[in-house]
Amino acid sequence: NAGVMQNPRHLVRRRGQEARLRCSPMKGHSHVYWYRQLPEEGLKFMVYLQKENIIDESGMPKERFSAEFPKEGPSILRIQQVVRGDSAAYFCASSPKRLAGGYEQYFGPGTRLTVT
Amino acid sequence: KNEVEQSPQNLTAQEGEFITINCSYSVGISALHWLQQHPGGGIVSLFMLSSGKKKHGRLIATINIQEKHSSLHITASHPRDSAVYICAVRGSRLTFGEGTQLTVNP
Numbered sequence: 001n002a003g004v005m006q007n008p009r010h011l012v013r014r015r016g017q018e019a020r021l022r023c024s025p026m027k028g029h030s031h032v033y034w035y036r037q038l039p040e041e042g043l044k045f046m047v048y049l050q051k052e053n054i055i056d057e058s059g060m061p062k063e064r065f066s067a068e069f070p071k072e073g074p075s076i077l078r079i080q081q082v083v084r085g086d087s088a089a090y091f092c093a094s095s096p097k098r099l100a101g102g103y104e105q106y107f108g109p110g111t112r113l114t115v116t
Numbered sequence: 117k118n119e120v121e122q123s124p125q126n127l128t129a130q131e132g133e134f135i136t137i138n139c140s141y142s143v144g145i146s147a148l149h150w151l152q153q154h155p156g157g158g159i160v161s162l163f164m165l166s167s168g169k170k171k172h173g174r175l176i177a178t179i180n181i182q183e184k185h186s187s188l189h190i191t192a193s194h195p196r197d198s199a200v201y202i203c204a205v206r207g208s209r210l211t212f213g214e215g216t217q218l219t220v221n222p
Contacts, residue, residue, distance in 0.1 A: 033209065043159075043202065043212040056209060091159060105210070107151075109158035 002027070004094050004108035005074075012114045019079040019086070021111045025094030031055075032075040033105065034067060037089040046090075049075060082115045089113075119143050122203050122213035129220050135190040137216045139203030142184065149210065150177050150188045151202040159202070162188070193220045 005024040013019050025032050034046040045059040049069035060067065064082075069075040079086055091110045095103045120141045129135055139148070150162045163170050163177040165186075170177050174193075179186040190197055197220050203213040 035210075035212075042214040043204075043210075045209050045211070048209055059209075104161065104164055105149075107159040107161070 004029075004092060004106050006090075006092055006108035006111050008111060009109060010112050010114070012116060013082050014116055015083055016081050019082050019113055019115075021077040021079075021090050021092075021113070022074040023077070023092035023094075023108055024074040025092075026096075026106055029094035029096050029106075031095045031097060032069050033093045033095075034075070034077050035091045035093070037091065037110075039088065043091065046077070079113075082113075084115045087113055087115045118214070119211050120203055120205055120213040122201075122216050124216060125214065126217045127219070129193050129218070131194055131220055131222050133193050133220075135193050135197075135218065135220075137188045137201050137203075137218070139186045139188070139213055140184060141186075141203075141205045141211075143205065143207060143211070145205040145207055147206040148179055148186050149204040149206065150186075151204060153200040153202060153215070155199075162201075164206075190218075195220045195222050 007022050030051050032049045035043045036046050037043045047060050047067045048056040052071050064080045066078045089110045089112050093105045093107045095105045097103050123138045147164050147166045149164050152160045152162050165179050174191045176189040200215040200217050202215045204210045
C-alpha cells in the first residue's frame, strides 16, 4: 500500500507563473489536508478537502490560491501568479475519515516550491 | 502567543544522553501528535496520544491533559535521532508548534 504521494518533489517557477502541486492520498483515504512550511517557520494549515468538497479553507490566502480534490485523480493545490513569498515546502496529508474521529493522518514527502 | 509552544527551540546533546522536549498548548484538543522531520525530508508521525503515556523503542511520549502539557523523551540518544521534532494538537485540524531542532553529536 503506497503512502501519500506528492509531485513534483521540487518545482521552480518564475514570478508570475502558475504552480500546480499534486497529492495522491493513501489508498482508501478520502480526506486530504494541505500544509505550508515557510523557510525557518513551522507548519501551517491551509485547507482540508474531502472528495469533491472543500471542508475548511480558513488557512488559505484569500487570493491566488485554490485547491480541489476531484472525484477521480489527485488533489491539486494551485497557486496563480506566484511571488517570491510563496517559496516554501507544501505538504499534504491524508486520513481515511475526519480527524475529529480520531483517525491517524499520514504525510506526503512534500513539494519544495522555489520562486525565482 | 502561539496556541502551541515548544521548548527548547534548539537542543544539542551527546550520544547516549537522555533528551526531553516539551510542548504546551492553550486550546482544547482531542489528541496530540509528535512528528519527526529530517532535513530535506518528509514528516513522520511518531505518536498520537490523548492521555497517559506511549512508548515506541527509545521514544516515550507523555501527556497531561489537565496541565495542557506533553513531553517527548528519547533515551540513549543517537546521531540518527538528529531531526526537527514537532508537536501538533488536534482539534478539527492540526495546529503545529514551531519545532525543536535536535542535534546529537557522536
